[in-house]
Amino acid sequence: MTVRAVTMRDVARRAGVSLKTVSNVVNAYPHVRPEMRDRVLRVIDELGYQMNFTARNLSLGRTGLIALAVPELRLAYFAELADAVIAAADQVGLTVLIEQTGGTRAGELEVLTSPRRRMTDGLLYSPTALRSADAGALDVDFPMVLLGERALRRGVDHVAMANEAGARTVTEHLLDGGRRRIALIGGHDSESGAGNLRARGFRAAMSAAGVEVDPRLVAGDERWSRQTGARAMAEILERGVTLDAVFALNDVMALGAMRELFERGLSVPGDVAVAGFDNIEEASFSRPSLTTIDPGRTEIARTAVGLLADRLAGRGGEHETASAHEIVAGFRIETRESTATD
Amino acid sequence: MTVRAVTMRDVARRAGVSLKTVSNVVNAYPHVRPEMRDRVLRVIDELGYQMNFTARNLSLGRTGLIALAVPELRLAYFAELADAVIAAADQVGLTVLIEQTGGTRAGELEVLTSPRRRMTDGLLYSPTALRSADAGALDVDFPMVLLGERALRRGVDHVAMANEAGARTVTEHLLDGGRRRIALIGGHDSESGAGNLRARGFRAAMSAAGVEVDPRLVAGDERWSRQTGARAMAEILERGVTLDAVFALNDVMALGAMRELFERGLSVPGDVAVAGFDNIEEASFSRPSLTTIDPGRTEIARTAVGLLADRLAGRGGEHETASAHEIVAGFRIETRESTATD
DNA sequence: CGCCTTCTTTACACCGGTGTAAAGACACCA
DNA sequence: TGGTGTCTTTACACCGGTGTAAAGAAGGCG
Numbered sequence: 001m002t003v004r005a006v007t008m009r010d011v012a013r014r015a016g017v018s019l020k021t022v023s024n025v026v027n028a029y030p031h032v033r034p035e036m037r038d039r040v041l042r043v044i045d046e047l048g049y050q051m052n053f054t055a056r057n058l059s060l061g062r063t064g065l066i067a068l069a070v071p072e073l074r075l076a077y078f079a080e081l082a083d084a085v086i087a088a089a090d091q092v093g094l095t096v097l098i099e100q101t102g103g104t105r106a107g108e109l110e111v112l113t114s115p116r117r118r119m120t121d122g123l124l125y126s127p128t129a130l131r132s133a134d135a136g137a138l139d140v141d142f143p144m145v146l147l148g149e150r151a152l153r154r155g156v157d158h159v160a161m162a163n164e165a166g167a168r169t170v171t172e173h174l175l176d177g178g179r180r181r182i183a184l185i186g187g188h189d190s191e192s193g194a195g196n197l198r199a200r201g202f203r204a205a206m207s208a209a210g211v212e213v214d215p216r217l218v219a220g221d222e223r224w225s226r227q228t229g230a231r232a233m234a235e236i237l238e239r240g241v242t243l244d245a246v247f248a249l250n251d252v253m254a255l256g257a258m259r260e261l262f263e264r265g266l267s268v269p270g271d272v273a274v275a276g277f278d279n280i281e282e283a284s285f286s287r288p289s290l291t292t293i294d295p296g297r298t299e300i301a302r303t304a305v306g307l308l309a310d311r312l313a314g315r316g317g318e319h320e321t322a323s324a325h326e327i328v329a330g331f332r333i334e335t336r337e338s339t340a341t342d
Numbered sequence: 343m344t345v346r347a348v349t350m351r352d353v354a355r356r357a358g359v360s361l362k363t364v365s366n367v368v369n370a371y372p373h374v375r376p377e378m379r380d381r382v383l384r385v386i387d388e389l390g391y392q393m394n395f396t397a398r399n400l401s402l403g404r405t406g407l408i409a410l411a412v413p414e415l416r417l418a419y420f421a422e423l424a425d426a427v428i429a430a431a432d433q434v435g436l437t438v439l440i441e442q443t444g445g446t447r448a449g450e451l452e453v454l455t456s457p458r459r460r461m462t463d464g465l466l467y468s469p470t471a472l473r474s475a476d477a478g479a480l481d482v483d484f485p486m487v488l489l490g491e492r493a494l495r496r497g498v499d500h501v502a503m504a505n506e507a508g509a510r511t512v513t514e515h516l517l518d519g520g521r522r523r524i525a526l527i528g529g530h531d532s533e534s535g536a537g538n539l540r541a542r543g544f545r546a547a548m549s550a551a552g553v554e555v556d557p558r559l560v561a562g563d564e565r566w567s568r569q570t571g572a573r574a575m576a577e578i579l580e581r582g583v584t585l586d587a588v589f590a591l592n593d594v595m596a597l598g599a600m601r602e603l604f605e606r607g608l609s610v611p612g613d614v615a616v617a618g619f620d621n622i623e624e625a626s627f628s629r630p631s632l633t634t635i636d637p638g639r640t641e642i643a644r645t646a647v648g649l650l651a652d653r654l655a656g657r658g659g660e661h662e663t664a665s666a667h668e669i670v671a672g673f674r675i676e677t678r679e680s681t682a683t684d
Numbered sequence: 685c686g687c688c689t690t691c692t693t694t695a696c697a698c699c700g701g702t703g704t705a706a707a708g709a710c711a712c713c714a
Numbered sequence: 715t716g717g718t719g720t721c722t723t724t725a726c727a728c729c730g731g732t733g734t735a736a737a738g739a740a741g742g743c744g
């Protein structure tokens with residue numbers, strides 16, 4: 001049988017002071033006489049008192065928890081993002097609750113209305129499947145910061161990565177290497193934010209270089225997994241078109257595509273150059289190592305948590321819609337073996 | 343300004359019933375007259391009432407949250423485990439709070455006494471750096487289920503993976519392929535559970551086959567990362583000893599080692615066979631694909647969550663130490679390219 | 685028709701903290 | 715010595731639910 005935990009009341013009684021005085025000591029309220037403080041602290045120590053957060057939170061009307069909603073934790077990018085967010089949140093005394101949306105529109109909408117929203121003070125939200133028609137759903141009555149894509153909706157705090165500029169940069173890098181028949185792998189048909197923007201950056205670079213995008217060199221589906229990358233690559237190869245490079249909308253798809261190329265006896269970068277997006281840890285350890293865009297994960301996490309914390313603390317302009325922050329994190333291209341031109 | 347949320351009191355007043363009746367309806371208490379129930383439900387709907395979980399939890403003395411403590415989310419194995427645990431917990435109405443220990447002894451001890459323990463009802467705990475001297479720290483006063491290794495301490499529920507048997511099996515597979523100079527990569531010097539057990543399985547297979555383990559073929563450190571694998575591999579190669587196989591204590595180290603072998607112009611499996619442990623998704627997509635042990639993650643997650651839920655519900659023998667469960671999940675060897683013998 | 689049971693609904697204390705307003709101490713000044 | 719202001723400490727209502735015990739309503743039986 002677990003014994004009942006020590007409460008503030010117990011401490012107060014034992015120290016011969018009022019409940020509130022203990023509360024004041026615990027919360028570092030300045031106007032407490034030193035001797036009183038010492039006495040209380042000694043008893044706290046003696047009894048091993050630990051605060052009951054549920055009670056405090058009920059009283060304060062908050063939970064101390066923020067949610068991070070991502071498609072899937074097993075996608076390396078999101079695991080690394082979660083790691084960065086947890087670290088950033090710890091710094092400001094917040095605890096992170098991770099929710100997976102499965103990367104589907106339904107899952108992403110559900111997270112906005114889930115009863116779990118009442119368990120958290122705010123939401124860091126990284127939707128990938130929402131369409132612009134869903135923008136209305138983002139008009140929520142709790143603090144929220146969008147992550148990763150460009151805003152679907154104005155008036156909501158947002159920390160974006162440089163999807164379009166990054167994709168353009170990496171595409172230009174492929175073009176600079178003399179590649180012209182460049183395949184695009186990823187959910188091109190979805191209207192989804194990041195995919196859309198990265199694809200746009202790709203097309204912008206291509207057309208700026210006067211190179212046509214062959215529709216037969218485009219494949220992929222909504223789920224940005226290793227399998228998708230491999231399958232899309234297979235699909236393209238089976239169409240019998242020529243190609244000399246692949247830009248996958250994220251790293252795991254690029255790695256899946258590389259795997260498929262290898263299975264079919266094609267060499268990277270000899271026959272086909274491959275580039276991705278995200279700079280997950282694996283990208284520097286794959287064989288060959290993968291050229292990619294580093295979207296500044298740590299910066300994104302720190303900034304986003306900071307914005308959310310500001311909202312929670314009532315800073316950041318309450319609900320003055322006009323003052324929504326729109327921040328784009330810096331990016332960097334990591335040039336590696338997979339796009340080398342020997 | 344956010345408006346105050348609708349409370350049960352509001353619903354009660356509006357429906358003209360007592361607070362408790364609303365509570366009864368919400369909690370599907372059987373003795374409520376149908377008309378009353380309908381009336382209340384209609385008002386709930388009308389007002390968009392959602393329960394305040396903090397309040398309920400304070401009253402009930404629980405939080406509905408369980409913690410999952412893992413070394414690092416960015417290690418693919420733990421991301422995949424977390425995914426499996428979240429899914430399993432959802433099934434039984436529990437929410438998972440992920441905590442990272444950093445894989446250090448200090449981090450793992452801290453998680454046991456952290457104030458966050460008072461925010462969760464129970465702990466799924468996957469320590470990797472704890473020594474047997476720390477077993478006493480596992481004598482905690484909240485429900486806990488150990489995950490992944492063999493128990494450091496009797497009397498605590500535990501879902502283990504077949505570390506030793508798995509390692510032995512994969513080592514036998516290398517030996518069967520005619521390899522004799524087999525390197526061991528991973529935290530050999532730490533007394534840590536999984537590492538220790540896997541290393542033991544390795545040594546058992548070796549000695550059963552009458553093959554000596556050359557100490558110069560052993561390297562690694564506490565953190566089981568890709569870098570560790572690469573660094574350990576480099577270290578071994580620089581010692582100038584011959585080798586024809588590598589068993590890394592987990593997949594990411596194996597992948598790091600493969601990368602290092604490649605950089606130095608050695609071929610896998612031609613010159614050196616490589617095997618890992620965990621069967622992370624990447625193992626089947628690496629180049630070459632990686633032979634490894636699948637420790638049955640889903641089964642582990644489901645079982646562990648089930649045990650913890652039983653404890654929380656007061657089932658599972660309260661604190662009758664004698665009745666602690668000790669379960670070993672089934673494993674399976676996945677034979678792939680990295681250990682092929684042509 | 686009155687009494688006993690069983691079914692419904694209610695009032696109220698309680699979970700363990702926090703904010704507020706007011707009371708008690710104390711020093712300083714006229 | 716009394717009045718005033720600041721510093722400390724306290725009492726008490728409140729956060730939004732839940733359990734308990736008891737009151738009220740309804741049905742069965744002698």
